[in-house]
Amino acid sequence: MGYRILETEDIAGYLRERGHWGTDEPEVREVSDGNMNRVFLVTATDRTRGLAVKQALPWVRVAGPSWPMSPERADAEARAYEQVAKVAPDKIPAIHGYDSDNYALVMEDMSDLEVLRTILNEGGTYxxxxxxxxxxxxxxxxFATSDFGMPSAERKALIAASVSPELCKITEDVVLSEPYLEHEHNHWHPGLDDLAVAFRSDPRLRTEVAELRHLFMTGAQALLHGDLHTGSIMVGTREGAPVVRVFxxxxxxxxxxxxxxxxxxANTLVSAARADALGVEGDHGDQLRLSWDAFRAEFRRLWPTRVDTFFDDAFLDRFLDRVWTESLGFAGAEIVRRIIGFAHLTDLTTLPDPVPASRRALLLGRELIVRRAELTSPEDVEALLR
Amino acid sequence: MGYRILETEDIAGYLRERGHWGTDEPEVREVSDGNMNRVFLVTATDRTRGLAVKQALPWVRVAGPSWPMSPERADAEARAYEQVAKVAPDKIPAIHGYDSDNYALVMEDMSDLEVLRTILNEGGTYxxxxxxxxxxxxxxxxFATSDFGMPSAERKALIAASVSPELCKITEDVVLSEPYLEHEHNHWHPGLDDLAVAFRSDPRLRTEVAELRHLFMTGAQALLHGDLHTGSIMVGTREGAPVVRVFxxxxxxxxxxxxxxxxxxANTLVSAARADALGVEGDHGDQLRLSWDAFRAEFRRLWPTRVDTFFDDAFLDRFLDRVWTESLGFAGAEIVRRIIGFAHLTDLTTLPDPVPASRRALLLGRELIVRRAELTSPEDVEALLR
Structure with missing residues (x-):
């Protein structure tokens, strides 16, 4: 059976064919809102059950067939969900099935949750x-997909299976080079003209971004989400307990x-810049520290379970220090590209006057890139924020 | 047509089938002398033509079927030759064909050349x-297979195609861990007992080797030869001109x-230790410098042809510095494993008294590993050699 583009009226039949739905007729509505894919929500008329269907089109959804893009990105998505499901099933939507012929995922209905960015932009906290x-x-x-958590041969197979030329190229271009060059993709608020010019003619910044670009291209450390911004996270409460889903x-x-x-x-620091601009009290400035501390504690908790015990505790300390430094650099690059590159953040663009917060964020981004090796703790970054 | 193991009497027919030989009957002799594969030399009776046939067996040749090893390593070999042929055809044997059904390469007859290690062990110079x-x-x-010389998407395909779980695992084990652990593979001259014990209980050395191991596992910089020792190089003279072939x-x-x-x-430094032990005058101590200077000069010569111009000249300087430091570390690890690990070097084992030279080489290896970041030039290494 070849690939077919699913329309709203096809969904119920499609789910039945694949054994995901019974004979009752569900309500189906298209709720696509990312740039790339179509998403349908499927709900039983009595509201007791729901599912989501996500299909990758052979082009970028918002652009149409004039911007072709291999739907094989859905394979990468299914593979990532499969890996995460083994180690952190509570942090992703439940996946009921992946149909590689149609590049379609059948997954948990998360319509009761909200996108984290939306909450933050509406004045909420983390x-x-x-x-x-x-x-x-x-x-x-x-950890699970690094050489610490996965046997060497299995890792090599994962590396081979997970190469993603088209989507990596997007990141290599829009995040890790274009903002520092004259490029038609770039645009910015006129109030940032001077900084945009300065960033394009700053040799130190260029060389440091080249380092990050090379690390992105060659540093095969572990399977990544690859686009972990506040728009890829849903949060909410179910039965009184907080729920977080990365998608x-x-x-x-x-x-x-x-x-x-x-x-x-980067996304937490930009949300902090927004909160600050609006005079909103909140927890925005604490999130780098909270996530780093949790990352590090969890990585250390998993360390004794490593499959490759040649790596010793002293190596782990160094490795975590390096991840810290590299993370700061990538955070800086992400901030910069979200203000003077191709795709901007609503966190800043929806401010009454986006310029002051954008300027501060840009300068912070630059510091994170060029001074990342000097910043040794979350407190150092918090000091830069103030 | 399935895989068949070629015997001496099959070779002439096999070459005719594949269009490499005419109706005349050649002389064929098996000259296998590596650990892994079979090699046949095929010569016309009038000596005007010759070919070599190399076949990978589904096991390690010297061990037999009790040590199985996928013959797909020949695919890796053919792929590497194909890449090199595009950029350095003068430095590898001419490849006349690769038969992936039988994991067999038909290639240049190099029987007029000599293995570099053999020359050195017999008192010759470089x-x-x-x-x-x-x-x-x-x-x-x-350069050609890095992100500098190859477009991003093509590089990703090369990474996926060139993963080599079985052979990388051998290196990860025998070079980058076993010598620093109690392991049945390890053996050494009794005169090195104290150093073997000291190397296994040296936490700094262990952590630095763990760094190199992790870099080997994750640093997807470029297509490597992967086993570039003096036994993988043939040299000689043809029509008065020097010939060097990496195989x-x-x-x-x-x-x-x-x-x-x-x-x-590592192999040049060990040959220098041998020459020194024998009181042989020669050029053994100059080879690290000569090869590094040539590497750097050639990489810089190619730099302006890079396909990715985001990488600037300042990045190149840093990158070459890093390659220098990483090379020293791997050199140290290779020296150590060749003396107290699994497979030893005849350069040292055939000395009348291998102990003094082996001790010096081991200590040099350790310095290269743990002090690699402090050694900034070939002169620094030459100073350690003396």
């Missing part, structure tokens, strides 16, 4: 659990662990 | 060209460039 869970998520996924791992590949932490940190 | 060519070889292969790249995979340089350096 709450005590979110960043801890994210730190644990990165530790659990990366959309279609940029997943085997790369440097610091890239996942760094993306998350 | 001569002015060998190490320069080796440095250029590493630069040409690694046996079956350990090839995408890894850290310093691993190829380091292996070669």
């Amino acid at each position: 709450g005590p659990d979110t960043s801890r869970r994210i730190g644990e998520f990165v530790a659990q996924l990366s 959309d791992p279609e940029f997943s590949f085997v790369g440097p662990i610091g890239f996942d932490l760094g993306l998350y940190w | 001569g002015p060209d060998t190490s320069r060519r080796i440095g250029e070889f590493v630069a040409q292969l690694s 046996d790249p079956e350990f090839s995979f995408v890894g850290p460039i310093g691993f190829d340089l380091g292996l070669y350096w």
Whole structure:
């Protein structure tokens, strides 16, 4: 059976064919809102059951067929979910099935949860659990798929299976080079003209970003989520308990662990800049520390279970120090590209006057990139934030 | 057509089937002398033509079927030759064909050349060209298959195609862990007992080797030869001109460039220890410098042709510094494993008294590993040698 693009009216039949739904007629609505894919929510009329269906199209959804993109990104997503399900099933949506012919995932209905970015933009806070869970998520996924958690031969197979040329290229371009070059993708608020020019003509910054770019291209440390921003996280409460779900791992590949932490940190630091601009009291400035502490504690908790005991405790200390430094660099690059690159953050663009907060964030981003080796603790970063 | 193990009497027919030989009956003799594979030399009776046929068996040749080993290592070898042929065809044997059904390479007859290690062990020297060519070889292969010389998407395909779980595991074990552990593979001259014990109980050395091991496992910088010792190099003269051929790249995979340089350096440093022990005058101590200078010069010569111009000149300087440091570390690990690990070097074992030279080499190896970051030039290493 070849690939077919699923429309709203096909979904109920499709789910029946694959054994995910009974004879009753569900309500189906398309709720696609990412850039890339289609998503359908399927709900029993009595509201007792729900499912989501996510299908990758052979193009970028918001652009249409004029921007082709291999739907094989859904394979990467399914593979990432499969790996996470082994070690952190509580932190991703339940996956009921993956149909590789149609690049379609059938998964948990998360319509009762909210996207973390939306909550933050609406004046909400992170709450005590979110960043801890994210730190644990990165530790659990990366440890399990590193040379510490996975036997050497299995790791090599994972590296081969998870190469993702098209999606890595997007990151290599829009995050790790374009913002520092003249490029048609770039745009920015006129109030940032001077900084955009300065960033493009700063040789030290360019060389440091080249380092991060090379690390991204060659550092096959562990399977990453690959796009771990606050828009890839849903949070909420079920039966009185907090729920955190990381989703959309279609940029997943085997790369440097610091890239996942760094993306998350960048997004928390930008949300802190927004809260500060609005005079909102909150916990925005604490999230880098909370997620790093949770990452490190979880990685250390898993360390005694490593399959490769040649790696000793002193090596772990050094390794974690290096992940810290690399994460800061990637955080800086992510902040910069979200302000003077291709895709901007609503956290800043929806501010009454985005300029002051954007300037501060840009300068923070630059410091994180060029001074990452001097910043040795979350407190050092918090001092930069103030 | 399935896989068949070729015997001497099959070779002429096999070559005819594949269009490599005419109707005349050649002389065929088996000349296998590596650990892993069978090699046949095929010569026309009038001596005007010759070929070599190399076949990977589904086991380690010298051990027999009791040590199974996937013959797919020949795919890695063919792939490496194919890459090198594009950029340094003068430094490998001419490849006339690869038969992936039978894991057999038909290649240049090099029986007029000699293995570099043999020459050195018989009191010969490197001569002015060998190490320069080796440095250029590493630069040409690694540049072309790095993110500098190869477009991002093509690189990802190369990484996926070149994973080599079985052969990488051998290196990870016998080079980058066993010598520092109690392991049945290890053996050494009784005169080295104290050093073998000291190396196994040296926490700093262990942690530094763990760093190198992790770099070997995760540093997907470029396609490597993977086993670039003086036994993988043939040299000689044809029509008055020096000839250097690197062969046996079956350990090839995408890894850290310093691993190829380091292996070669270790072998040159051990040959220098041998020459010194025998009071042989020669050029043995110059080879690290000659190969490094040639590597660096060639890499810099290729730099302006890079496909990814985001990498700037300042990044190149840093990158080469890092390759230098990593190469020293791998050189140290290779020296150590060749003296107290599984497979020893005839350079030392055939000395009348191998102990003094072996002790000096072991201590040099340790210094290269633990002090690699302090050694900034070939002169620093030459000072350690004296």
